[in-house]
Amino acid sequence: MPTNPGSRADREAKLSELHDQLTAAVEALVTSEQWVRALEFAARFRTRSFNNVLLIHAQHATAFEAGLVPHPTPTYVAGFRQWQELGRRVAAGQHGYSILAPLTARVATSEPTRPDSWRPLGRGERPRAGEVVRSKLIGVRRAYVWDISQTDGRPLPEPPTPQLLRGDAPQGLWDGLAALIDNAGFALTTSDDPTLGKANGRTDFLGRTVMIRGDLDAAAQVKTLAHELAHVRMHDTMTEAAALHRGIGEVEAESVALMIGAAHSMDTTGYTIPYVSGWASTVSGKTPIEVVQAVGERVRRAAADILANLPAGQLGTADLPGLSRATSPMPPSIPTATTAPPNRSVEHARPRRLA
Incomplete structure (x- = not known):
């Protein structure tokens, strides 16, 4: 059964606070010395013909x-x-x-x-x-x-990548998310299909399918499923901003996944903060902080709607597990700008740096 509708206002207030903390964490990361050094290093390599x-x-x-x-x-x-x-x-x-x-x-x-x-x-x-x-x-x-x-x-100023989650998933969360995927008319599979490449998951809007890697730990699988469910709910009919740049859609989906995880006492920050910061940095004309702030209302609404229909969604605290405003997570690799692919599928994976 869905959670009590009467708790929705309180839940949305706590989700807004979670997003404020996410924004603060992104700001701490992208203004850190290690992040700046990585950008300066990458800038030394000019584009070739x-x-x-x-x-x-x-x-x-x-x-x-x-x-x-x-x-x-x-x-x-x-x-x-x-x-x-360069040493x-x-x-x-x-x-x-x-x-x-x-x-x-x-x-x-x-x-x-x-x-x-x-x-x-x-x-x-x-x-x-x-x-x-x-x-x-x-x-x-x-x-x-x-x-x-x-x-x-000399060692490179290359920040580490998002770290896959390890261990078990919260009881019942996979089944609840999977039911919402099914209700939206998408077929869900777990697979080691080589077409996934390095992606952890993929949503195909034309084929109406969601695929999750089968070789991930349960915690990583359920977090990825929350990410793909966010794509299903937010990007089937793409917003103008998300359609214009894939980075915006990835920031939205992973931000929702963080909130779903936090609602179930699940710490996703080791993966989510670098992932969100990295994709936000690919959007030209805006700082990563501005990108994260701009999607806040859509993210909060999407997370609240999902939690309202999950049997175990109880947002007992507004604190992200393991994260405070003073925390500066390790920076991610800096992705390259990528637009939404023409076949209307979205892969959940850290983008690879260009040569």
């Missing part, structure tokens, strides 16, 4: 097959000197990946509007009085870069 990305991936795959690198895909790549500037060096025996770098020359003119008036400047040559100087692309040259796995040296 599509052709060079293909070249890097192909050469890295060859190196992986030869046992020279530990992972099949590259992550951070940089030139020899740039790695030295790392290319390991002995590691060959660089050949790419095409722009070749530029300095040109000068006193009549910038005349295309045929530009003249090349020799090395060390200064422009004449009144001349304008620009850089001009005159060709390409071969250059070499190395993946971070080919280097050693």
Whole structure:
């Protein structure tokens, strides 16, 4: 049976307080020194052309097959000197990946509007009085870069990833969440289907299915199910904001999962705080704190509706287990911006960093 409707107002007030604490935890994380250092490190790696990305991936795959690198895909790549500037060096025996770098020359003119008036400047040559100087692309040259796995040296300022929950789930919570999935017209399965990849769960709106990894601990499975139920209830008819950017939808779903867990004395913060902070940081034009604050009302309503229809949903405290406003959880890996996939399915997984 659902929980007592008369307790809804009190429950919603406590959910609002939970969201305030979540916002404070995100703020503590994204303003921490470790988070800032990770952002600064990532900013040192410029985006490369599509052709060079293909070249890097192909050469890295060859190196992986030869046992020279530990992972099949590259992550951070940089030139020899740039790695030295970052306190790392290319390991002995590691060959660089050949790419095409722009070749530029300095040109000068006193009549910038005349295309045929530009003249090349020799090395060390200064422009004449009144001349304008620009850089001009005159060709390409071969250059070499190395993946971070080919280097050693100073440890990276790379924050840890969200930690999967361990142990048992609250009694009856899986069955209650599963019943709401079924009531919404979605078929629920637990599976080790390889199409899930690294995702813990997936909601497919076209196929009307929800899939949860079968090799997770019960606590992680039920938390993931709460996340997917939030997708089912909030994103079947996508809001404009959530449809515009997947990060907003992920922040909403995982925030609801935290509240469902807290209502059942379940501590999800080791996974949820890094996950929410990471996805919130992918939304351009807003700070992570602004993203979390903006979804607060929708999150509170969705969590309250779910709890009102769960047989065991009793929000006895407004405190997140193991979390206070002064706590600064360990930062997550910083995800890349990803929009909602065209097949209208949403995967519950930490996004992978681009090379």
